[in-house]
Amino acid sequence: MAAEDVLGSLWSLDLVGTEASVPVARAFVRATLGGEHPALDDVTLLASELATNAVVHSDSRHGGFISITLAQRDQTVRLTVRDAGADTRPVVSDDLSGEGGRGLFLVRRLSQCWGVDEEAGGRAVWCEVKF
Numbered sequence: 001m002a003a004e005d006v007l008g009s010l011w012s013l014d015l016v017g018t019e020a021s022v023p024v025a026r027a028f029v030r031a032t033l034g035g036e037h038p039a040l041d042d043v044t045l046l047a048s049e050l051a052t053n054a055v056v057h058s059d060s061r062h063g064g065f066i067s068i069t070l071a072q073r074d075q076t077v078r079l080t081v082r083d084a085g086a087d088t089r090p091v092v093s094d095d096l097s098g099e100g101g102r103g104l105f106l107v108r109r110l111s112q113c114w115g116v117d118e119e120a121g122g123r124a125v126w127c128e129v130k131f
Contacts, residue, residue: 008073015051015068017060017083025051025068029079032070038131039077042110043070049103050081050125053090058083058123076112080126082119090116090125 013028015021029047033040047068054066060083067082092104107114111127 010071012069015066017055017064017066019055022051039129042129043077046107049106053103054081054083058086060084076128076130078128080124082124083122085123
C-alpha cells in the first residue's frame, strides 16, 4: 500500500539546513494548505518552530538538509521535520521566561500528539494538529 493511501494527501519539501530556510518552510505550509485551511495558523507556527530547531540544533546546520513533510487525512494534519540529528535529544522547556527554548513547548501545547523518531542518518520530529 502506498504511503499516500495510509496518510491521505502527502507533500514534502527538502531545504538547506540554514536559517534562511525557515521562512521557506512557512511559505510551503501556507501554499500547501491554503489560506482558508482551519489549521493553517497552528501548522505554520509549528513548522517554523520545528524548522528553526532543525537548522539551529541539528547537524544539518553544517551544510546538510532538512525535510518538511505535511500529510492530511480526515481532520488531522501531520507535520514532520527531518534533519541530520544531533548528539542531544530535543527537550521541552517549561521556562517561559527564558530567551529561547519554547519551540517544543508550543508543539506540545498546540498539537494533539507529537514525538521524536531516531532514524538512520538523522531524526524526525513530528506533530499532529486536528481541525
